[in-house]
Structure formats: structure tokens, C-alpha cells
Amino acid sequence: MSVWDDARLRLDGLPDGRGLNIAHEAVDRHVIRGHGDRLALRFLRRDGSVGDLSYRDLGRDSSRFANGLDALGICPGDVVATLLERVPELYVTAFGTLKARAVLCTLYAAFGPEPVRVRLAKGRVKVLVTTAAQYARKVEPVRRELPDLTSVIIIDGDPPPGTAGWQQLMSAASDRWSIPATSEDDPALIHFTSGTTGTPKAALHVHQAVVAHxxxxxxxxxxxxxxxxxxxxxxxxxxxxxxxxxxPLVCGATGIVDEAGFEPERWYRILAEQRVSVWYTAPTAIRMLIKAGDTLPRRHDLRALRVAASVGEPLDAGAVLWGREALGQPFHDTWWQTETGAIMIANRPGEPIRPGAMGRPLAGVEAAVVTRHQDGEAVRIEPTEGSGELALRAGWPSMFRGYLGDDARYRAAFAGGFYLTGDLVRRDGDGWFWFVGRADDVIKSAGRLIGPIEVESVLLQHPAVAEAGVIGLPDPTVGEMLKAFVTLKDGIAGDAALGRDILAHARRRLGPATAPREVVFRPALPKTRSGKIMRRLLKARELGLPEGDLSTLEDEPAASSAPPEAKASS
Incomplete structure (x- = not known):
């Protein structure tokens, strides 16, 4: 029996057999079952205050929003977007949109005007929920270029001309709403990819995704x-x-929502004071916590924490083990993509962890290592035959159903009944998968394929290194030579001697054929706003090539505030 079959038995479905709707499973069914007073969401505000929403509160408010959308003439399949930070209105909008059978598209609030315009246009968004400041800076100047955008709802202050106010919309709406019959294949969510390898894509998911969630x-x-x-x-x-x-809400848990940004002391305080039992975070954050030292976690009672997991990019073995020493729990790395919609491969709680491994596929996920032929077909590779592209047998509940406006690109992502992920992996004899790199990132040197993750993981084992990114650069002898970019832990200065020591460390662990020839110290590495290192950008800057789409690039330190670059060569 697959994990999908088990989940279907635990879900309720809409009353009277009217189908499957994400909002019903996450909110309304808990109220129907008599758990309306249970805490659904706790908001930790920037000013230190706390705001709570029960399942009943969330149910009523999201029903008001669904009625508000109905009053605006929004129909099933229309797209509703948010451009908000982590505030209650975002979560109310999300479930109200899904109750109305409209399609939810959440946009990152730190996007600049052009990325916002592109996503609103590509998603053919009809309703946008945002703040007055966001609207004035990012939307109002280009609204004439967005003919599909019929309504903008402002959650704060007096709504500018051409917009509506959140309070007025909600106060005029009933808190009673009956979710219409919903097919599990009805569109529900649009997710834009993070753009690590090129222009972000808009992946469409359906209500059946809640089974996988x-x-x-x-x-x-x-x-x-x-x-x-x-x-x-x-x-x-x-x-x-x-x-x-x-x-978390489908499972009846309480979700913690931190409205502030990353700060190590604050994060440890949240884990302790909120008695967090399950924590899901990213490798970038974990490395920043490691960089902050081991003293901070010892100041806090973290005994409530029983599961710590990671997502976003591969987690090196050292970070996995650091979790056990500093937090009392190892980090369980997980693998999935925007296109998969949910976790596919993982180190699962209660099972042995292999530090540095992606994990094993969940029951119901058929994963294979394949190679692509020029005709587009995929052929399996047995575990002993080395690395290849990770492929998943199509048909899991949260599988994306298309790329908006790009049917050809969607079709090209499938071959032989498999979804081709674009990630290169190897599988060992025990069925564990190990990440090699994105197909676009793999380095070809002296006839060998070298995954940057393997090299970066070794660099991160050096006591001075906080982050690492590795690329291949053209070399007349071996094809590509490896160059590493690293950031250092707090209090450590980069100089030529340290660079030589890092290179020697890499040669000892990897051998001279796989180790970088050069290491460069940087104050920060270019990352997407979701925390993934943008190796393509490192390479483009080294070679003087066009940088491509930068809409998901995290803000980088100003040149004037950055320490001078240092480097060393072997």
C-alpha cells in the first residue's frame, strides 16, 4: 500500500461525495469534527506581539473572502495572487481562494517591479491582494500592461483609486460558504520556480495535491x-x-509563522518558547546557524524538538551531524521540486540516516536513474553503472499538470512514462539516492563528470568554510577546471595561506583530478531568494557572459561594504 493510499483514507472529501478540495481538508473538516477551537496559526510579529487564529477563525474568515471573490465576479479557474509578507491576510486569502475554486498564486513580497509584472502577466492574474506600498511601487505603474488584472485588494490604509479595501470587502461578506463540488483534477495552485538555471517557470497543480501534502x-x-x-x-x-x-493544517497541527527575518538568537528562542516539535528549514539557514557557533543553542531548552528536516538544496553530511550535536536531533534531508509539489525522496524519521544522502523514495514513488537519448526517450541505468538523471514514474497526486504558456516545455519534461527532473544523481546498492548536481551544473573534466555538490560538501568540511559554490571553467587541457568560491565563518579572515590550506584539504579528500584548482573568498555567494546558490551566475560573471534572468536573485552586499576579494591557486 502506498503512502498515497494511506492518505486518501485519512482525508474526508467534501460532504455528500462532492469531490476533494484543499481548503476543506485543511480547515473546514476540523471545525466539522469539533476541533474548531484548536490553534491553527500563531503569528510572531516583528514588534514581539503574538496573534492567534483558531481553525474556526480561519474557516470563517476564509469563507468571507470566498464570498468577497464571488461578489467581484470571480469564477472557478480564475487566478488570485498575493503579494504579501507572512501576515494573516495571506493565509485567509489562500484558503478563501481555494474554497471558491479559484487558483492561488503566492508571489514573493521582496520581488522588484519587473518580476512582479512578469508573474502577474504570465499567470493571467485577475485579483491581487497586497499592501498600499507594494501596489504603489510595483503594480500601479504597470497596471495598464496587465489587462487581466480586474481587481486589487489593499489590506492596509485607505485603498488608492482603482483598488478595493480588505476591511470593506470582508465586512460586507457572509462568514458562511458552501464549497462547490470540486474535482480532484481542478486547478488549485500556481508555483513559480526559483530560476536557478534560467527563466522561472509557472507550474500548475491541482486539488489532488492535498493527498501528497x-x-x-x-x-x-x-x-x-x-x-x-x-x-x-x-x-x-x-x-x-x-x-x-x-x-500542517491538513494534519491538524499548529503552524508557527514568524513575520521577521533570520536572526540566530531569535530562531533559537522561537524553537524553545513555542515548544516547536517539528521544524522544516533550509540548508542556507542551517549553515548560518552553524556559522553563529554552538554556544547559542545551549542557552535554550530545545527538548520539545523531535524532528528536524531540511529542504531546498542538498545538505552536507557535516550539517546533518551538527544538528544531532547542537540541537539533539539530526537533520533529515528531503528532496523534491516545484514540479513534484511534495516530498518524493527523504531520510525518514525512525530510520537510519545516511548523512549527505537525499534518502530513499517514499512508498508509491518509483524513482529511476536514466540517461536521455537524442530522440527524447529515457533508458534506465542500473545502480552499478554510475550517475544519471533522476526520473520519477508519472502519476503521483501532486505532480504538476503543466507549465503556463509553455506546452512544449512541459511535454519535453516527460519520456517513457517518467518525469525527467533535470537533477543528476547516483543510486547505491541499498537504494539510497545521492545528489550529483543539476544537469546544467555538472562539470566535465578530463573525461569525467564531476558534480559540484560532491566538491562543495568536502569544502564545507574545512573548519573555516561557511558556504561553497563550485563551477567549471574552460581549460585547454582537461576541458574544464574547477574553481571554488567560498564564504568564511565569522571572525576568520581569508588570505593566501588559508586558501592553500583549503585547496590542500580538498586534494586530500577528493584527489587532484576532482579538487578545485583555485579558491576565491567572497563575502557572500549569489543565491535565489529561496536560498539556492546560483552557480550559473557565478559562471556567467567569471566568463563575462550575459547573466540572464535575475528576478529571483537575493539582494547582494553592496560593493562598498564587501571585504576585498582574496584567492589562492594550486
Whole structure:
């Protein structure tokens, strides 16, 4: 029996057999079952105050919003977007949209005007919920270029001309709403990819995705009623929706929502004071916590924490083991993509962890290592035959159903009944999968394929290194030579001697053929706003090539504030 079959038995479905709707499973069914007073969401505000929403509160408010959408003439399949930080109105909008059978698209609030315009246009968004400041800076100047955008709802202050006010919309709406019959194949969610390898894509998901949200939250995160769950991902990204909005509430847990940004002392305080039992975060944040030292976690009582998991990019073995030493729990790495909609491969709680491994596929996920032929067909590779592209047998509940406006690109992602992920992996004889790199990132040197993750993981084992990114550069002898970019832990200065020591460390661990020839110290590495290192950008800057789409690039330190670059060569 697959995890999907188990999840379907735990879900209720709409009353009278009217189908499957994400909002009903996450909110309304708990109220119907008599759990309306249970705490659904706790908001930790920037000013230190706390705001709570019960399941009953969330049910009523989201029903008001669904009625408000109906009054605006929004129909099933129309797209409703948010451009908000982690505030209650975002979560109310999310479930109200799904109740109305409209399609939810959450946009990252830190996007600049052009990325916002592109996503609103590509998603053919009809309703946008945002703040007055966001509207004035990012939307109003380009609204004439967005003919599909018929309504803008402002959550704060007096609504500018051409917009409506949140309070007026909600106060005029009833808090009673009957979710219409919903097919599990009705569109529900649009997620934009993070753009690590090129222009972001808009992946469409359906209401059936809730089966995978529930199944993976139970099987991988061990979530259930009574748990206090903290997913640190921003809801502008797929993780922040699948596991920050939907999954914990489907499971009847309490979700912690931190409205402030990353700060090590604050994060440890949240874990301790909120008695967080399940924590889902990203490798970038974990490395920043490691960089902050081991003294901070010892100041806090973290005994409530029973599961710590990671998502976003591969987690090196050292970070996995650091979790056990500093937090009392190892980090369980998980693998999935925007396109998969939910966790597919993981180190599961209650099972042995292989530090540095992606994990093993969940029951119901058929994963294979394949190679692509020029005709587009995929052929399996046996475990002993080395690395290849990770492929998943199509048909899991949260599988994306299309790329908006790009049918050809969607069709090209499938071959022989498999979804081709674009990630290169190897599988060992025990069925564990190990990440090699994105197909676009793999380095070809002296006839060998070298995954940057393997090299970066070794660099991160050096006591001075906080972050690492590795690329291949043209070399007349071996084809490509490896160059490493690293950031250093607090209090450590980079100089030529340290660079030589890091290179020697890499040669000892990897051998001279796989180790970088050069290391460069940087104050920060270019990352997407979801925390993934943008190796393509490192390479483009080194070679003087066009940088391509930068809409998801995290703000970088100003040149004037950055320490001078240092480097060393072997």
C-alpha cells in the first residue's frame, strides 16, 4: 500500500461525495469534527506581539473572502495572487481562494517591479491582494500592461483609486460558504520556480495535491494533531505553500509563522518558547546557524524538538551531524521540486540516516536513474553503472499538470512514462539516492563528470568554510577546471595561506583530478531568494557572459561594504 493510499483514507472529501478540495481538508473538516477551537496559526510579529487564529477563525474568515471573490465576479479557474509578507491576510486569502475554486498564486513580497509584472502577466492574474506600498511601487505603474488584472485588494490604509479595501470587502461578506463540488483534477495552485538555471517557470497543480501534502507530512515529518510545526520557508515559494500553509493544517497541527527575518538568537528562542516539535528549514539557514557557533543553542531548552528536516538544496553530511550535536536531533534531508509539489525522496524519521544522502523514495514513488537519448526517450541505468538523471514514474497526486504558456516545455519534461527532473544523481546498492548536481551544473573534466555538490560538501568540511559554490571553467587541457568560491565563518579572515590550506584539504579528500584548482573568498555567494546558490551566475560573471534572468536573485552586499576579494591557486 502506498503512502498515497494511506492518505486518501485519512482525508474526508467534501460532504455528500462532492469531490476533494484543499481548503476543506485543511480547515473546514476540523471545525466539522469539533476541533474548531484548536490553534491553527500563531503569528510572531516583528514588534514581539503574538496573534492567534483558531481553525474556526480561519474557516470563517476564509469563507468571507470566498464570498468577497464571488461578489467581484470571480469564477472557478480564475487566478488570485498575493503579494504579501507572512501576515494573516495571506493565509485567509489562500484558503478563501481555494474554497471558491479559484487558483492561488503566492508571489514573493521582496520581488522588484519587473518580476512582479512578469508573474502577474504570465499567470493571467485577475485579483491581487497586497499592501498600499507594494501596489504603489510595483503594480500601479504597470497596471495598464496587465489587462487581466480586474481587481486589487489593499489590506492596509485607505485603498488608492482603482483598488478595493480588505476591511470593506470582508465586512460586507457572509462568514458562511458552501464549497462547490470540486474535482480532484481542478486547478488549485500556481508555483513559480526559483530560476536557478534560467527563466522561472509557472507550474500548475491541482486539488489532488492535498493527498501528497498530507501523506508526506505524516510519513516524512511525522506531523499530527498536537504538534507545533515551524516551516521557515516564505509562502512566496512552493515549500512555504505546501508545507507552510497546507500540510500542517491538513494534519491538524499548529503552524508557527514568524513575520521577521533570520536572526540566530531569535530562531533559537522561537524553537524553545513555542515548544516547536517539528521544524522544516533550509540548508542556507542551517549553515548560518552553524556559522553563529554552538554556544547559542545551549542557552535554550530545545527538548520539545523531535524532528528536524531540511529542504531546498542538498545538505552536507557535516550539517546533518551538527544538528544531532547542537540541537539533539539530526537533520533529515528531503528532496523534491516545484514540479513534484511534495516530498518524493527523504531520510525518514525512525530510520537510519545516511548523512549527505537525499534518502530513499517514499512508498508509491518509483524513482529511476536514466540517461536521455537524442530522440527524447529515457533508458534506465542500473545502480552499478554510475550517475544519471533522476526520473520519477508519472502519476503521483501532486505532480504538476503543466507549465503556463509553455506546452512544449512541459511535454519535453516527460519520456517513457517518467518525469525527467533535470537533477543528476547516483543510486547505491541499498537504494539510497545521492545528489550529483543539476544537469546544467555538472562539470566535465578530463573525461569525467564531476558534480559540484560532491566538491562543495568536502569544502564545507574545512573548519573555516561557511558556504561553497563550485563551477567549471574552460581549460585547454582537461576541458574544464574547477574553481571554488567560498564564504568564511565569522571572525576568520581569508588570505593566501588559508586558501592553500583549503585547496590542500580538498586534494586530500577528493584527489587532484576532482579538487578545485583555485579558491576565491567572497563575502557572500549569489543565491535565489529561496536560498539556492546560483552557480550559473557565478559562471556567467567569471566568463563575462550575459547573466540572464535575475528576478529571483537575493539582494547582494553592496560593493562598498564587501571585504576585498582574496584567492589562492594550486
Amino acid at each position: 498530507e501523506a508526506t507530512a505524516v510519513a516524512v515529518l511525522a506531523l499530527g494533531p498536537g504538534d507545533v510545526f515551524w516551516c521557515t520557508a516564505d509562502p512566496g515559494w512552493v515549500t512555504g505553500v505546501s508545507y507552510g500553509i497546507v500540510a
